[in-house]
Amino acid sequence: MTIQALTAPEATPDATKPLRKNRDFTLLWSGQTVSQLGTSVSVLAFPLLVLSLNGSAVQAGALGTLQAVIRVAFQLPAGALADRWNRKRVMQVCDAGRAVLFAGLATAILLGRAPLAVIFAVAGAAAVLDVLFGAAETSIVSQLVPRSQLPEAFAKNEARAYGASLAGPPLGGFLYALGRSVPFLFDALSYLLSLLAVSFIRRPAHPTEEETGKTSLRHDMLEGLRHVVASPFLRAVILMAAPVNFALTGAQFSAVLILTDAGHSPRALGIAQGCIAVGGLLGALFAARVQRLLPFHRLLVVALAVLPALLTASTVLNGSLAMVAPLATGLFLAPAVNSILFGRIAATTPARLQGRVISVVALSATAAASLAPIVVGTVVEHNGGTAAMTTVLAAACLSLVAALLNRRTLRDNQDVR
Structure with a gap:
């Protein structure tokens, strides 16, 4: 076609x-x-x-x-x-x-x-x-x-x-x-x-600098990858996005396994999962207000610094339904950060490269999140729930380190606000 x-x-x-x-x-x-x-x-x-x-x-x-x-x-x-x-x-x-x-x-x-x-x-x-x-x-x-x-x-x-x-x-x-x-x-x-x-x-649905299919699909994909690699901001985003998405997905999956092993009913598990989702929904609804409180680079560092503390609290509450409360709180800040990140990418990426650049960033996050269930599932089976939560905590810390090492780049790339 x-x-x-x-x-x-x-x-x-x-x-x-x-x-x-x-x-x-x-x-x-x-x-x-x-x-x-x-x-x-x-x-x-x-x-x-x-x-x-x-x-x-x-x-x-x-x-x-x-x-x-x-x-x-x-x-x-x-x-x-x-x-x-x-x-x-x-x-x-x-x-x-x-x-x-x-x-x-x-x-x-x-x-x-x-x-x-x-x-x-x-x-x-x-x-x-x-x-x-x-x-x-x-x-x-x-x-x-x-x-x-x-x-x-x-x-x-x-x-x-x-x-x-x-x-x-x-x-x-x-x-x-x-x-x-x-x-x-x-x-x-x-x-x-x-x-x-x-x-x-x-509104016209294609950039004015349009691709006409004169180059191969492989060439187009490589062009998108080169653009991402050449951008300090996009490199920083990927270094942060991959581990934090692994941590968030892994923590939610770990909670299900841990609560199941603790003998909680399927109904209780459903309520727990719903509470986590409510945290993200409320965060999305209040994202604009949260964004006005802090400059983007500070908001990002604060969110990534708070997450390890929340995961630690969830680990301490291991086996109790209360362990989902810190996870829901962690998801509250995620929409504010994500919306500014994608807003910045969309605002600064050339129109003809939008799909490729966003796909590269999404791939880094999706691939990491896809690996989380099998990794934490294996850890839970062989080493227990505390070890699994410690694994996702380590991933969250890696994301925070990436943000701190790239804070100047993030500070210089926040004008989308």
Whole structure:
């Protein structure tokens, strides 16, 4: 399929209007709110579906691993393709493709023709489209939103993600109880609504310095990597992002394993996980206020300095449900930091490189987070929960060291505020 790039000149977003009156961003954000809710519903429904078809827990886990591997492996190519093609068209194609995939899966379930091979194929194809859509969507934000409002825009995206992760699993369980096909029909509908919202975006969806496909995909990916390597700020971001994402993901996974071993019920575990997600959601809602309290480089150092203390407190509370309270507190500051980081990257990266640069940064964080469950799971099994929490604590300390060593670079790269 060939996706043609737009050649119309790109208008500058109006910085005098508040973000809530930005029509194009509101359309994008609203469509993705529904879409991410649908995705969160499917995250729960997929393993339940595998288990209901006499699949084993290993097969259910393999499905999640397949999706994670695809998301990591396709991250860089997706960024290059998002820079090469019309980003609005990319999002439309991805939404349409995912709607067809999940509607087809729901139909197959209703007809009793959904073997494991079909489920794995749908999950894998959807993961590819998820990554490609994400690269295009993140890249297009800087074309829809004025530079001064980018941190606020990314904070709203953080709130959207945390809200979906909080509401999705309970809704998924309710819909699955109505019928095995219902969650996937809901997800298909969510993609259709997202497609409708994206289609009404008016602003040109491709940079004026557009890629036309004259270079190879490999060349484009290497160009993005070279840009990141040449930027002291982006290098510092990656050095901080990888270990802190490992620490946050590992701590949450460790908490589940530790609390399970301590004999807490599945209901209690669900409440504990919900409390952690609420911490992130509240942080996203208050991100703008938090950002006004401190300059970015100080906010970042404070957040990364507080995290080891919170992880230490969680380790001391090992086995008690109270151990999730410090983790929820740690997630409170994450959205404020993330929104400024991505706002800064979007504001300073050339339009034609947005997808590639953001994909490189996302890959570093995603890859580290993907390794966390297997690493801490192994540590818990052989050395216990305290050792696992100590492992993630060490990763958090590495991130703090990286921030301190690069504080001058961070101080010189905060004008997005």
